[in-house]
Every structure is written in structure tokens, then in C-alpha cells.
Amino acid sequence: MKVRIKDIAERAGVSTGTVDRILHNRGNVSETAREAVDKILKEVNYKPNIHISGMSLKRKYRIIITTHIVFPGEYWESIYQGVDKALAEYDNIKVDLVICHYNQYDIYSCRNVYSQIATMEADGVIIGPTFKEETIKLTTELEKNSIPYIFVDSMMQGTNPLAYFSSDHYTCGYLMCKLLTSITPENSEIGILQAERIGDGSANTTILRKKGVNDYLNEKGLSNKLHRIPFSVLEPERTDLLLSKFFHTYKNIGGIVVPNSRGNVIADYFAKNDIKNIRLVCVDITEPNARALKEGHIDFLIGQEPERQGFMAIKTLIEYLVYRNPVKVDNFVPLDILTKETIDYYETI
Amino acid sequence: MKVRIKDIAERAGVSTGTVDRILHNRGNVSETAREAVDKILKEVNYKPNIHISGMSLKRKYRIIITTHIVFPGEYWESIYQGVDKALAEYDNIKVDLVICHYNQYDIYSCRNVYSQIATMEADGVIIGPTFKEETIKLTTELEKNSIPYIFVDSMMQGTNPLAYFSSDHYTCGYLMCKLLTSITPENSEIGILQAERIGDGSANTTILRKKGVNDYLNEKGLSNKLHRIPFSVLEPERTDLLLSKFFHTYKNIGGIVVPNSRGNVIADYFAKNDIKNIRLVCVDITEPNARALKEGHIDFLIGQEPERQGFMAIKTLIEYLVYRNPVKVDNFVPLDILTKETIDYYETI
């Protein structure tokens, strides 16, 4: 039933050592032996058990992961929860995880961190990318050194990752706009909250989501006016001022879409000023967003399964490093639509 | 770092054999040895690796799973996909899976199958329940023989399962009604599709969902009229007749909610009769429902992650059988809200 290395060895008339050398491309194998074994391998469906492999595997793998800084209750924390879960599941494989944080609102910090990573020894790298040029520069270096890399959170065009695990940000924006307009009076004006960054335009993900929002309106021939709500993550004390200015300028706002994880900024403003007649659609199950959803300030919250992204990135990288099996490159995680009623069920199990 | 049986044995001054006997309650251990080992076990965090255990474990486990008959592309198929995935992941554990199908629309078939199961030898049973009395009778027998059982799809009150993996059907109905009324003109009349069964009233899940629908209307003080659409799974040829009769009787239907997996029945009717002004909210990602969602006949489709339910049921049962560790009883899977835009991402990975 189950095929073992020993079975393959017997049928090919060689020893288990030789089969192992062939399976792992360790060299020191004659053409004759290789052919004999390859023939058997084609006939049978051999599936090594990675946990057993790990038991005798002596080598250590060094995996670097680089993302925006992790704050408790925020988006990136969930990615790392998935990472930890995968590491626990594969605890027979000896991996040395190196965590390198940069600040996604500051391009200079990203440059610093990436240039360090480029000089480090590693078997694989997991990247949560923000800035395009910087990411391409890093991945070019990695490719030079034949170090495989995997993206989480979003794919960066112009690179050749082993795989990426991300939601479809364009569709996310499109969907947010569809949901918002479906629960908002016809022709309501719509606000869109956008964070400022140091040294660069918006992030990858935000740009795509915003395009999704615009395209939905155009495709459906909707004429809702869209107004940008400016705000700065680095100067949160100005938020209140900026928001009240916005809501005093535009009196006919029927709904707001927040294409980044800071929806709670709006929700908090609604709570403080007892605003109830403006609908709100946001993204990411951060702790404050979850609370705002439960309290009714957010109407729909889109989740992008960050835990699964982190889990799959580690799992995929480990299995690749151990067996060098081919890997599926494009992997979109689901876009979960959460409401007040369903969010509790996303936080268990 | 990682604690092995050998470490525990050394620190307790006994052999690994003794530790193993204690960990698995195999008996033949002196009080002295037991105390010494228990003391160490309390100090350290020992976590056996089930894949390695499985490698040397000689015993086979027999697991019985009983559900409604599986048809390709329907709800129950996904449950079995999760079952298979878990079995593959734990392929070191030798399990003999016995599948016993009954017909969920026929209480007599259920009685037959259950009474057979009650006489079979088994280490554990997984039940996808439909009829209350029958299920309680079966689980009473199982409890007599100390056979642990796990529910998938829904929990049956009045039983004591090891665990259950189910969505919250009441909330599912509540949510469906919320979504439907949010995209439907105020005071629209609402249709609700209900299947007939042989020999009993409606199923567990449908009753709960229907209650959710009603409660939502009442809680929100909505006065939409609710009309039952009768239909028989066993006489599909009458469907067309029943539906046209319904839609000719009630001319002001604005939306339909389908609290069972047969939403495609309505969607097909809409497609055939080119009906576009009635909103439709359904449950379960069956193949026909998925198609109807993509084609725009269904507006919202609720998914209840059947694959995860099957996976978790097997995983939980296997881990319990091998280690007898305590198990969390109540496990609700998420209620996924799918739209035309997001369904594709639920079918990959």
C-alpha cells in the first residue's frame, strides 16, 4: 500500500542510501542507478513523510521574515501567529527564524533593513512588501544568491517569487464599494480614508483597492462622488482635526470606505460624535476594527486571512527546502465578509 | 529545549518503557514510579509528536462515519474532502474508516443504518445528524459501549459528544434575513423555500435557520410578510409547477431566503423565466449554488466550511484516540458570506 524508500530500493536493485541520494539530488550516483530508480519512481507514487524526514534530518534551515513592525492586535500579528503555528506543526524540522522589521510608513527604514538582509546568509526569505523599488532591489539580490523568497500580504510585480499568499486587493476594493453602495442611499457621496507615507506614494495594496473602488462605480455607471479623507499615521493627534474638517466640508456623505487597516479611526470618530447615519466598510480584523464592528460602527469588515498567509508561507517554504518539490506560485486567500453577527466565529478554532 | 520521553525517564529515574506505560495508562506500573514520573510531567511541558508515535503504533483504529448520502458537487462531498485530507495528514496512524450513508429525507433509512452502527465494533463515530430521536437513540448506545462520537454539520441537543464542529444555524438564518432585507425594498414580501421529508418534520438545521429569519424580522420591527414555498426533493418534476403557482399567487415578492442547500432550485427558475428583480440569499457552496452565484441569480451565498468540519472531526478524534487528551466540545466554524466576486477564492488553496 504505502511505498517506502526500502521498497523502491529493492525494486530498483540498489540500496536505500542510493535512493535517498537520488531523491535529494545529493550526487555521487551512477547513471545506471539513477535510471533504474527513476523508472520505479515513475511507476509508484512515493510520498515521503516530512515529519519522519525531519527526525533524522540534521541540517538547520535559516528563514528570514521581513515585514512591517508588529503591534499587538494589529494586522501583522496574525501573520506571525500563522508563522508560529506552522513552525510548531513542523517542529521536527530545525529552522532558525530571523525576524527583520521595518516601518511601512517610512521608506528609509525599509531600505536599511532590506540592504542588511541582502548580505545575510539564508535558505529562504518571506517578505511582506510595501515599497516597489526597494522590494525589487532586494529580490534581485536574493535571486543572485539563489535564495528562494515568498511574499505574504501582497505580490510585487516585477519579481519571481517561489510563491505568494495574498488576497486579491483589487477585488477587495471592488467588493467594498459594492457592499457600501448596496446599503447606502443612491448617489450618496462617499469618503475614502488614505494614509500618508514618508518618502513615497501609497502602498501597493492601497492603490489596488482604490482602483477597485473606482472601477466598481464606473462599471455600474454609478455617479456617487468620491472624496479623499487625508490622515497621517505618524501624527495621530491631528486626526480629530482632519476628520471634523472633512465632515464639515462635506455634509452629504452617506458612506465611507477604508482601503487600509485603519478603519477604527473613522469608527472612533463616529462613536465620539454619535454619528449613526453614515455607513462604513473597512478591511482587516484588527482588534480595534473587530470591536468597532461588534459595536455597530462598522457595517462590513473584509478579512484577508492573514494567519493562513503566514502559515502557508512557512509550510510552503519548509516543504520546498526539504524536498525541492515544485510549488504553485499564485495563491489567493479568500476575502471574508464579516458582520457583527459572524465575527465571533472567526476568532475561535 | 524539546522534551523527549527519554529526558523524562532519566529525570524520574525510570526507563522509557515505564514512562510510556504511564503516558498511555497501560497499567503495570508501581505507585512509586507513577508518582515520580507525574512529578516530572508537571514540571516540564511534554508534547508527543503524533506522527512519530504513529510510526511505531501498531494498533488500528476503526472510525465509523455516518451522514446523508454523498452526491458529487453537493454539500456532504466537501465534508468527506476534509475527512480525506485529515486521513492523509495523519497517514502514520492506521485507521480503518467505515462509511455508512442514510437518506436525510427518509427517516426509515436513518433508523436502519443507525441500528446497524449500534451493533458494530468501533473506536469512534462521526455523525452528521438529521433526526433527533434516532440520533439520541444511537448516541445512547454508543455511550453504553464507551465509544466516543463527534458531530459534524450540527450538534444534537440531548447528547454528550466528545466534540462537535458545526456552524451556528440560528445565526445563519438571522444573517441571511439581515442581508436579504438590506438589499430589498422596504416591506418587500419574502419567500422561504422548505423541503418536505418522509416521516418527520424538518431537520434540525432548517428549523434553527428559520427561527433566525423570524427573529431578525421581529427584533428589527420589520413587517415584511413571509411566505413558505413548498417543494419536494423526492419529486423534483413537480418543482416547476409548485414554483410557478407560488409566484402567481404572490406578486410582490422582493426576495427569497433558502435555509437549506437547495437554493439552486429557485435560481434555476429565475434563469428559465428571466426573473431579475427578486433578490436571493442561500446557503452552502454546492456546485449548482456556486454557479448560480457566479451567474448573478444568487446575491449572497452563506458557506459553512464543511471541509474544515470533516477535517477537524477526524483530526480531533484521532488525537483523542491516540493520547486521550481533553477535547474542546463546542466548536463553531465561521459563517462565510460569499458574493459573485469572492467565490473563486473559496475554491482554491
Add this chain to the structure above:
DNA sequence: CTGTTAGCGCTTTCAT
């Protein structure tokens, strides 16, 4: 280049 062998953590058998 190749076969043999020890050993990974765990269970089970077999003496004692």
C-alpha cells in the same frame, strides 16, 4: 559510486 549501519523519538515485545 555504493551498501551498511547508527540514530532520530516513540511504542512494543521480551526477558527478567
Add this chain to the structure above:
DNA sequence: ATGAAAGCGCTAACAG
């Protein structure tokens, strides 16, 4: 009641 030892599938070191 207990320890020693073999064996599960796999890898790695070693001897040839």
C-alpha cells in the same frame, strides 16, 4: 513491575 532492545521510515556518516 521493569529495563533493554528491536523496529517504524528516513537521513547521514562511514567504510569500502
